[in-house]
Amino acid sequence: MSGVRWEYRPGGSGFGHMQRVGDAGEYAAHTRKQEAYRAYLGHKTTCLDCGETACTAAEGLWQAYTRAKSGDSG
Numbered sequence: 001m002s003g004v005r006w007e008y009r010p011g012g013s014g015f016g017h018m019q020r021v022g023d024a025g026e027y028a029a030h031t032r033k034q035e036a037y038r039a040y041l042g043h044k045t046t047c048l049d050c051g052e053t054a055c056t057a058a059e060g061l062w063q064a065y066t067r068a069k070s071g072d073s074g
């Protein structure tokens, strides 16, 4: 498979791990999407205002995720 390589990604506690990635652009977009989604999920698990409906902050995080997902680089 061309364009696929392994990269060292620094992790927590001074420890990292190897991660299989595609080309740099693909990896960046993928990471951005994942981080946006993680931020949204992390908010939902800790936010007391988020119940059945999302609070304003959650809405913003979700929109950031959908933007990352749609590949909007702006």
Ligand SMILES: [Zn+2]
Pocket: 043, 044, 047, 048, 049, 050, 054, 055, 056, 057, 058
């Ligand atoms: Zn919230």
